[in-house]
Amino acid sequence: MFDLESSITAWRRHMLASGIQSPVPLEELEVHLREEISRRMEGGAVEREAFDAAVAAMGSATSLKAEFRKAGGFWVWLGEDRPARIHRTFALLWLAFCCWIFFNLVAALAATPFISNLRLTPDLYLIFFFAPIFLRGIIAAIRLFGGNRKEARILRVLAIIGFVFSVGQIIYRHMPVAIVVSYPDVLVLAFYGASLYLMRSPKKSVQN
Amino acid sequence: MIRKELVAASAEPMVLAILAKGESYGYAIIQEVKSRSEGRLNWTDGMLYPVLHRMERRGLIKARWGESETGRKRKYYSLKKDGKAAMSQHHEQWSLVHSVLAGLKKENYV
Numbered sequence: 679m680f681d682l683e684s685s686i687t688a689w690r691r692h693m694l695a696s697g698i699q700s701p702v703p704l705e706e707l708e709v710h711l712r713e714e715i716s717r718r719m720e721g722g723a724v725e726r727e728a729f730d731a732a733v734a735a736m737g738s739a740t741s742l743k744a745e746f747r748k749a750g751g752f753w754v755w756l757g758e759d760r761p762a763r764i765h766r767t768f769a770l771l772w773l774a775f776c777c778w779i780f781f782n783l784v785a786a787l788a789a790t791p792f793i794s795n796l797r798l799t800p801d802l803y804l805i806f807f808f809a810p811i812f813l814r815g816i817i818a819a820i821r822l823f824g825g826n827r828k829e830a831r832i833l834r835v836l837a838i839i840g841f842v843f844s845v846g847q848i849i850y851r852h853m854p855v856a857i858v859v860s861y862p863d864v865l866v867l868a869f870y871g872a873s874l875y876l877m878r879s880p881k882k883s884v885q886n
Numbered sequence: 887m888i889r890k891e892l893v894a895a896s897a898e899p900m901v902l903a904i905l906a907k908g909e910s911y912g913y914a915i916i917q918e919v920k921s922r923s924e925g926r927l928n929w930t931d932g933m934l935y936p937v938l939h940r941m942e943r944r945g946l947i948k949a950r951w952g953e954s955e956t957g958r959k960r961k962y963y964s965l966k967k968d969g970k971a972a973m974s975q976h977h978e979q980w981s982l983v984h985s986v987l988a989g990l991k992k993e994n995y996v
Contacts, residue, residue, distance in 0.1 A: 703935050706912060706961050710931060713913040713958070737932040745936035755943070 680726040686711065689733060696739030703746060711736060764876050765830060769823035771869070772833050776815035783809045811836065830877040837873040844870065888926055896927070897937045898946075899976035902969055905947060909964040912938060938963060946972050 690708060698704050711732050718728035736742075757763035783805050790802060818832035844866055904915050912934055919927050941947045946969035952962050965973070 703939065705959070706935055707932060709959055709961070710913050710935075714931065732931075735931045737930040741930075742932045742936070745933055746939065749936035749940035749943070 680729075682715070682725045682729060685729050693739050693742075697743045698739060698746065707736065707742075762825075765827060766823055768830075768833065768873055768877055769819045772815060772836070772873070773819035773823065775869075776812045776819060776836075780809060780812040780816060783812065811839070831879075834874055834877055837870040837877075841867065841870040841874070887928060888923075893927060893929065896980075897929070897934070898941060899973065899980060900927075901934075901937060901941065901963075902946065902965065902973040902976060905963055905965040905969065906973055909962045911960045911962050913960075915963075941969070944968075 686708065689711065690704065693704055693707065698707065714732035714735060715725075715728045718731055719725065723731065753763065757766050787802070787805050787809070790799075790805075814832060815836050818829040818836075822829040822833065844863065848863055900919055901915060904910055904918055910918075915938075916929055916931055916934055919929060938947070938949075942949055942963070945966060947963050948966050949961050949963050952960055954960050
């Protein structure tokens with residue numbers, strides 16, 4: 679003798695065993711299944727027929743699990759497509775980078791007794807020059823992560839400044855002897871280079 | 887029968903357009919698509935829910951649990967501001983595809 683409730687319970691167990699999570703989305707799927715069974719029974723189907731047809735219309739647990747996996751998780755959180763994911767990844771990297779530099783600059787400023795003697799040294803000029811730039815970088819990275827792609831331009835300008843500054847620093851550090859590029863230098867230059875290349879503006883279509 | 891790639895590509899704009907009329911739930915959305923396409927857009931019922939969840943995560947729609955008139959539990963979906971913007975973007979793109987195809991067809995057959 680067919681029992682609808684125990685059949686639905688068995689279907690739930692099968693879905694759970696196949697990896698469909700409870701309460702969401704399994705609850706929602708069950709609600710749908712019950713609506714479909716009711717509709718079919720109102721149309722004249724007997725319980726068993728209605729149940730079998732509704733289960734078949736729902737789709738297999740394996741394919742459902744695969745679709746739900748695509749719909750959720752880290753990659754969907756990071757962005758809907760590849761450019762969005764690249765921009766958000768670089769936004770996070772730039773946020774960390776700009777915060778690190780900005781707070782180091784602020785710490786250096788706090789440690790400088792310039793207020794007492796009111797003398798601005800070249801180091802202080804550099805701090806006052808770079809601190810607002812990296813603060814703007816922090817804001818741009820946050821906005822870019824929020825989806826404002828125009829902010830990528832600010833980070834690309836920062837990458838150009840950083841690239842030029844780093845190359846200058848490497849040359850200055852090793853002059854007049856042979857220039858040796860260390861691993862951290864390579865890493866920083868690669869970061870600037872990758873930012874410039876991967877966050878470049880999309881090509882505009884040519885109009886006749 | 888319509889190809890599954892086209893069915894998959896049209897799922898999001900369809901859902902957005904249906905929700906633009908007002909709050910709805912999974913079962914009703916599927917029934918509306920089936921009825922409007924006279925059964926030719928054949929969605930596998932369960933496949934709608936990953937689409938809805940993805941759209942919810944992307945901030946296009948929002949969901950709330952409620953009850954039907956008969957007391958049955960239901961998850962209702964409605965459009966968010968970003969969803970409205972996405973809908974007009976979809977509309978624009980699908981209209982462009984339609985007009986290009988229609989133009990080509992006219993040139994070939996008329």
